[in-house]
Amino acid sequence: MTGTAARPGDRLRIAVVNWQCRENPLAGGAEIHLHEIFGRLASRGHQVTLLCGGWPGCPPRATLDGIDVHRVGTRATFPLLVRKHWHAHFADRHFDVLVEDINKVPVFTPWWQAPPIVALVPHLFGGTAFQELAAPLATAVWLAERPLPVVYRHCAFEAISESTRDDLVSRGVRRDRIRVIFPGIDTGLYTPDxxxxxxxxxxxxxxxxxxxxxxxxxxxxxxxxxxxxxxxxxxxxxxxxxxxxxxxxxxxxxxxxxxxxxxxxxxxxxxxxxxxxxxxxxxxxxxxxxxxxxxxxxxxxxxxxxxxxxxxxxxxxxxxxxxxxxxxxxxxxxxxxxxxxxxxxxxxxxxxxxxEAFTWDNAATETEAHLRQVVGKEEGR
Missing domain, CATH: 3.40.50.2000 (Glycogen Phosphorylase B;)
Structure with a gap:
């Protein structure tokens, strides 16, 4: 992982909230995205702590890609336990910024009395939830997304595509609050032959x-x-x-x-x-x-x-x-x-x-710049 190491005074203390880490048996593209970017930020000297759900029998703590991982509950119980765990163990740790990775349904971090929040949105389910889930659960997912523009109205957003940005805007999120940062690809691993x-x-x-x-x-x-x-x-x-x-x-x-x-x-x-x-x-x-x-x-x-x-x-x-x-x-x-x-x-x-135009190093650098902008801690200032 490359990039310029942050000087001691410029290092950010970053909390990330996501339903899963990359070791979770149900992990997918959202978890790859999270670890590729925030693992790079950790390697540059930033303090990155991930609060996520676990699975039966998993260790409650781990260090992955330089990220301090805390696992709470399981896929089913994580949204019920995460806020209480934050207040018990994280609220007094003086993070500069909290990044909520909204890749399932939101856990409404603006209600946590947390530091400045960046809502990282891969995509929202909307009506597609009804194609996968039973009607009661799909309805719950759909309803959970509805208040997002109101609850997160003072937050910065990061979308991974223009389509996701447009979806957020159509739901009522201000366009000028959304930064589009495209994901990367490991062109050293995936090569033609x-x-x-x-x-x-x-x-x-x-x-x-x-x-x-x-x-x-x-x-x-x-x-x-x-x-x-x-x-x-x-x-x-x-x-x-x-x-x-x-x-x-x-x-x-x-x-x-x-x-x-x-x-x-x-x-x-x-x-x-x-x-x-x-x-x-x-x-x-x-x-x-x-x-x-x-x-x-x-x-x-x-x-x-x-x-x-x-x-x-x-x-x-x-x-x-x-x-x-x-x-x-x-x-x-x-x-x-x-x-x-x-x-x-x-x-x-x-x-x-x-x-070849899409690299994880670029995605990490753009994310770092966005987080600095949100917390008012431009590098070298």
Missing amino acids: LSQRADRPVFAYLGRLKKYKGVDLVLRSFAQCGVPEATLEIAGAGEFRAELEELARTLGVDSRVRFLGRIDETQKCALLRRAWAFVFASPKEGWGITNLEAAASGTPVIASNSPGIRESVRHGETGFLVPHGDVAAMAESMRYLSGERALVERLGIAARRFA
């Missing part, structure tokens, strides 16, 4: 197997694309897997669909390199970081033209965007790439070039 590209068309999905992720649309598009020599590889875990396996059988493509389960980083890199395209059909994302991981690997992306996602794919240059839910359009893009190996490579070259 044309020798690993499969001889026949391989399409890949990588992520949680959740209903709202639209993996069923990827399956239906694959079945409809009509390329008998093509295969689809689905990596990830989640409770939707059994339904997806049954859908593959119903569509008659189960012999050409491989469910890989949870895979490690080495397997992930290999999957993205051998694929002819990464396919993503989510209705809404904060950013779509896996799209950039595929791009960095020299692999085009076929994705829904959805908020967040559309910013991580350049249509016709690094891949193709199709209307969300349009199975025929997604199938046509898969069919088109299946017959154009040279196009796969041309798009892959442009995708790699596009991905």
